[in-house]
Amino acid sequence: MDEPIIKIRNLHTSYGKRKILKGIDLDVYPYETLVILGRSGCGKSTLLRHIVGLNQPDEGEIIVKGVNIVTASEDEKNEVLKKIGMLFQSGALFNSMTVGENVALPLLEHTPQDENIIKIMTRMKLGMVGLSGFEDFMPSQLSGGMKKRAALARAISMDPDILFCDEPSAGLDPIVAVGIDQLILNLQSAMRMTTVVVTHEMASVFIIADRICLLHEGEIKFLGTKEEMKQSNDPYVVQFLERRADEEHLDPDKYLHELVGEP
Amino acid sequence: MSKFQQTLGKSGQTLSLFFVHIYRMSVLVIQALYCIFVAPFRGKKLRWGATFVQMVRIGVESVPIVAVIAFSVGLIIAMQAAYQLKRFGAMIYVADLVSVTMCRELGPLITAIIISGRSGSAIAAEIGTMKVSEEIDALKTMALNPVGFLVAPRMVAMMIVVPCLTVLADFVGIGGGFVLAMTNLKLSFVAYFNQTAEALYAKDFITGLIKSFFFAIIIAQVGAYQGFNVQGGAEGVGKSTTTAVVVSIFLVIMADLLFTMLFFSTL
Numbered sequence: 001m002d003e004p005i006i007k008i009r010n011l012h013t014s015y016g017k018r019k020i021l022k023g024i025d026l027d028v029y030p031y032e033t034l035v036i037l038g039r040s041g042c043g044k045s046t047l048l049r050h051i052v053g054l055n056q057p058d059e060g061e062i063i064v065k066g067v068n069i070v071t072a073s074e075d076e077k078n079e080v081l082k083k084i085g086m087l088f089q090s091g092a093l094f095n096s097m098t099v100g101e102n103v104a105l106p107l108l109e110h111t112p113q114d115e116n117i118i119k120i121m122t123r124m125k126l127g128m129v130g131l132s133g134f135e136d137f138m139p140s141q142l143s144g145g146m147k148k149r150a151a152l153a154r155a156i157s158m159d160p161d162i163l164f165c166d167e168p169s170a171g172l173d174p175i176v177a178v179g180i181d182q183l184i185l186n187l188q189s190a191m192r193m194t195t196v197v198v199t200h201e202m203a204s205v206f207i208i209a210d211r212i213c214l215l216h217e218g219e220i221k222f223l224g225t226k227e228e229m230k231q232s233n234d235p236y237v238v239q240f241l242e243r244r245a246d247e248e249h250l251d252p253d254k255y256l257h258e259l260v261g262e263p
Numbered sequence: 264m265s266k267f268q269q270t271l272g273k274s275g276q277t278l279s280l281f282f283v284h285i286y287r288m289s290v291l292v293i294q295a296l297y298c299i300f301v302a303p304f305r306g307k308k309l310r311w312g313a314t315f316v317q318m319v320r321i322g323v324e325s326v327p328i329v330a331v332i333a334f335s336v337g338l339i340i341a342m343q344a345a346y347q348l349k350r351f352g353a354m355i356y357v358a359d360l361v362s363v364t365m366c367r368e369l370g371p372l373i374t375a376i377i378i379s380g381r382s383g384s385a386i387a388a389e390i391g392t393m394k395v396s397e398e399i400d401a402l403k404t405m406a407l408n409p410v411g412f413l414v415a416p417r418m419v420a421m422m423i424v425v426p427c428l429t430v431l432a433d434f435v436g437i438g439g440g441f442v443l444a445m446t447n448l449k450l451s452f453v454a455y456f457n458q459t460a461e462a463l464y465a466k467d468f469i470t471g472l473i474k475s476f477f478f479a480i481i482i483a484q485v486g487a488y489q490g491f492n493v494q495g496g497a498e499g500v501g502k503s504t505t506t507a508v509v510v511s512i513f514l515v516i517m518a519d520l521l522f523t524m525l526f527f528s529t530l
């Protein structure tokens with residue numbers, strides 16, 4: 001196989017005293033789609049934030065396209081980031097700018113093209129996500145799904161090599177959600193990107209994933225292809241696939257202590 | 264731990280936090296100055312479009328309020344001066360008092376206080392809201408420096424616009440004195456005008472402008488710093504906005520004291 005485009009070694013992170021990720025080792029290979037699964041709050045967004053250098057880990061290294069993001073200088077990091085697209089869980093569109101200006105911003109700031117060409121490129125990107133004709137809308141005038149798609153258009157505006165999507169289809173109706181999955185697949189084949197997608201939608205996982213990574217309590221519980229996942233007999237993987245709730249472990253004493261707040 | 268130890272620990276914490284704030288704010292100031300004065304020569308041009316928008320928002324839109332307040336303050340000083348000078352029959356010196364106080368002190372100061380309340384808070388709220396909605400993070404992942412992108416245009420706009428507004432406040436304030444002199448005090452226009460022209464030296468005017476330039480930097484920096492410092496959600500934005508106004512007015516007055524002491528002993 002090729003040299004991995006993202007190489008994570010022994011990543012430990014925490015917010016304050018709370019440990020979130022406890023030793024992640026992960027390789028992402030060029031042109032694959034890796035899906036990250038895990039329960040709400042297990043640290044998926046946190047992992048993405050570290051890969052793009054927004055947060056500083058306690059320990060470990062993250063090498064993206066040959067650059068160690070943890071120790072790189074601002075300029076080195078920015079060179080890598082110019083070829084990375086990130087779709088935030090919240091969309092994170094600039095609310096003071098129109099949709100068109102949002103998509104055009106990275107192009108205006110980083111490419112020497114003149115404004116007319118950038119305008120055309122912006123329309124193209126918005127067309128790709130099915131938002132043609134919305135360039136003069138403000139983000140507040142868009143629905144949740146449209147915001148996600150506009151943010152996706154912004155993420156791909158620089159034709160990135162790597163695209164990170166944090167829950168692209170969460171909170172959307174099934175038709176739009178499938179539409180976004182399809183969009184990611186299309187972009188993937190049209191633009192030859194490496195894609196890392198965080199999602200909860202098991203249906204979309206099996207459409208888009210080449211490999212799947214399951215996070216649990218700050219560690220990687222499972223990493224492999226869809227087929228391997230289906231055949232796995234790890235109880236937690238099975239539970240995740242079958243969408244079973246946690247079994248209630250009724251321990252009256254412990255429950256009482258939790259309620260009263262004593263250890 | 265005893266109550267005393269707790270209090271001691273708390274005040275120690277507060278004190279170290281204070282120095283952390285000072286340190287971080289100095290870092291921000293240096294970054295912003297770098298983005299404005301050095302980076303443009305290294306191919307990172309300043310966003311003049313955004314700067315212009317800010318100049319309109321901070322400057323043009325503040326003209327009415329600055330004018331009204333400066334006029335009233337001019338009137339007030341004239342009345343207070345007249346009250347004292349009446350006893351000596353030296354009414355004409357109202358002109359000296361009003362013009363020199365406006366230019367040296369009150370023009371720059373009231374402008375700075377108005378702009379702290381109007382625009383320092385706006386800067387904190389804008390940047391704070393962007394922080395809360397992850398827009399700042401989005402900028403970073405696009406390889407854009409939030410300081411260059413957001414702070415530099417606002418700071419340049421402030422540095423240009425606040426001295427301009429100060430000039431306006433100086434003139435309108437002196438105008439306020441004029442109005443009182445003409446109407447209530449029944450002084451002659453020519454005499455009052457000549458007295459004003461004689462009383463004012465260029466240095467009075469210029470020291471005021473120098474002050475206002477530094478006030479502009481303080482207001483922009485405190486606003487931006489508080490914005491980046493927002494914790495939590497909408498509530499955090501509100502808190503930082505208030506803090507921005509209080510801290511920038513405090514620092515403006517401290518800086519004013521410092522400058523006045525300096526100019527008082529040297530100029």
Ligand SMILES: Nc1ncnc2c1ncn2[C@@H]1O[C@H](COP(=O)(O)OP(=O)(O)OP(=O)(O)O)[C@@H](O)[C@H]1O
Binds near residue numbers: 020039040043045
């Ligand atoms: N800024 C922060 N400060 C403190 N704790 C945080 C912060 N952001 C996240 N956390 C904590 O880190 C943990 C992981 O958060 P993260 O957002 O990475 O979860 P996630 O896996 O993306 O969840 P979801 O699927 O709900 O988006 C959570 O338990 C959360 O409480």
Ligand SMILES: [Mg+2]
Binds near residue numbers: 044046089
């Ligand atoms: Mg998340």
